[in-house]
Amino acid sequence: MTPFYETIRSLDGSRIKTDPQNATTGQVKALMGSISSGDIPTPGDIAILTSPAAAEVLAPMAQLAQAITARRFGKTIQMYAPLYISNHCSNSCVYCGFNVHNKINRRTSGREEILSEARLLRNKHISQLLLVSGECPSQVGVEMLEGIAGDLKGMFPSLSIEIYPLDTPDYQRLYGAGIDGLAIYQETYDQNIYSTVHPAGPKRDYQYRLGAPERGAAAGFRQIGIGSLLGLNDWRVESYYLAHHAAYLMKHHWKSQVSISFPRLRPAAGGYRPEFPVSDRELVQMICAFRLIFPDAGLVLSTREPAELRDHLIGLGITRMSAGSKTSPGGYLDKLDNNLDQQEAAADGQFNVFDDRPVEAVAASIRQKGYDTVWKDWDKGFER
Numbered sequence: 283m284t285p286f287y288e289t290i291r292s293l294d295g296s297r298i299k300t301d302p303q304n305a306t307t308g309q310v311k312a313l314m315g316s317i318s319s320g321d322i323p324t325p326g327d328i329a330i331l332t333s334p335a336a337a338e339v340l341a342p343m344a345q346l347a348q349a350i351t352a353r354r355f356g357k358t359i360q361m362y363a364p365l366y367i368s369n370h371c372s373n374s375c376v377y378c379g380f381n382v383h384n385k386i387n388r389r390t391s392g393r394e395e396i397l398s399e400a401r402l403l404r405n406k407h408i409s410q411l412l413l414v415s416g417e418c419p420s421q422v423g424v425e426m427l428e429g430i431a432g433d434l435k436g437m438f439p440s441l442s443i444e445i446y447p448l449d450t451p452d453y454q455r456l457y458g459a460g461i462d463g464l465a466i467y468q469e470t471y472d473q474n475i476y477s478t479v480h481p482a483g484p485k486r487d488y489q490y491r492l493g494a495p496e497r498g499a500a501a502g503f504r505q506i507g508i509g510s511l512l513g514l515n516d517w518r519v520e521s522y523y524l525a526h527h528a529a530y531l532m533k534h535h536w537k538s539q540v541s542i543s544f545p546r547l548r549p550a551a552g553g554y555r556p557e558f559p560v561s562d563r564e565l566v567q568m569i570c571a572f573r574l575i576f577p578d579a580g581l582v583l584s585t586r587e588p589a590e591l592r593d594h595l596i597g598l599g600i601t602r603m604s605a606g607s608k609t610s611p612g613g614y615l616d617k618l619d620n621n622l623d624q625q626e627a628a629a630d631g632q633f634n635v636f637d638d639r640p641v642e643a644v645a646a647s648i649r650q651k652g653y654d655t656v657w658k659d660w661d662k663g664f665e666r
């Protein structure tokens with residue numbers, strides 16, 4: 283099996299920019315017609331669905347996305363929450379608050395503290411937990427993560443990680459410890475932009491990061507989450523690569539479920555301004571396009587987006603949402619009750635959360651739209 287890096291190199295870069303611009307509404311309607319009648323689109327068809335021509339027929343596209351989502355997933359939204367373990371990081375990603383050069387308050391939570399935060403989230407019905415950290419193996423190493431997984435696995439039917447990329451044996455260790463999901467976003471598939479926005483640190487290794495979902499799937503992870511950080515590059519170009527990446531993983535690692543996230547850049551320490559801002563309407567088009575190409579993929583939306591837009595997107599293609607998120611280590615705890623000193627209590631977050639409603643309020647909005655919240659859809663026992 284050749285790695286996905288070889289697929290990227292084989293794609294015709296000159297067409298990736300021109301194909302969406304050349305697409306016609308006739309092509310868009312014909313493609314939607316064939317998808318409606320059960321034909322399976324190719325990942326390259328994403329260029330038609332993300333085109334300016336498709337933007338002109340966004341309403342029927344959204345209706346089709348809604349129908350496909352309801353057919354494949356029912357009227358349900360899965361709920362999850364992130365738990366930040368550490369904001370230490372050795373990288374200098376220009377868009378991120380945890381950038382090693384930013385003067386922020388840094389800390390790594392202790393095992394007891396993580397357990398307390400996890401209990402709080404569990405009490406709010408959260409069953410799918412995403413453990414997040416910056417890239418600092420000396421602060422959050424594989425052994426520590428194994429220990430945390432051991433502490434939490436009885437409490438959460440599904441534990442995922444969003445950390446730095448690892449080799450397959452380390453992923454196997456974490457899988458063995460009870461972690462079943464891996465989220466790792468390439469940020470941008472454009473290698474030149476990638477070098478510019480990652481000027482120093484281990485994350486500069488584009489190819490090693492790109493191979494992480496493959497290594498994770500080979501290690502046995504049940505869920506693999508990928509995505510582009512929207513704002514770093516033309517969203518149509520990123521969609522094209524992302525669609526090919528998802529298709530590659532689905533084909534070569536079919537035992538893992540592939541999910542796709544749509545993180546838009548948010549204000550963070552360092553004051554980075556995205557060069558390619560993505561509008562609400564473009565985000566909606568992108569989500570609908572991915573639903574039409576990948577009817578069975580989980581599509582994920584975080585609290586980076588405002589409440590009103592998140593409510594609007596329920597049912598249009600999104601199947602999984604975070605809620606009540608804090609993006610700093612220890613962020614869920616009442617600092618005074620947990621005897622943290624002032625310095626520790628002020629640990630900074632990765633980015634500004636836009637939808638700051640509590641979990642209960644997000645769940646109520648979902649139900650108000652006629653959808654059920656799904657807190658648990660998996661149990662380790664299913665594997666036996």
Ligand code: SF4
Nearest residue numbers: 371375378380381416
């Ligand atoms: S994006 Fe990740 S690797 Fe980059 S600075 Fe932020 S936490 Fe570190």
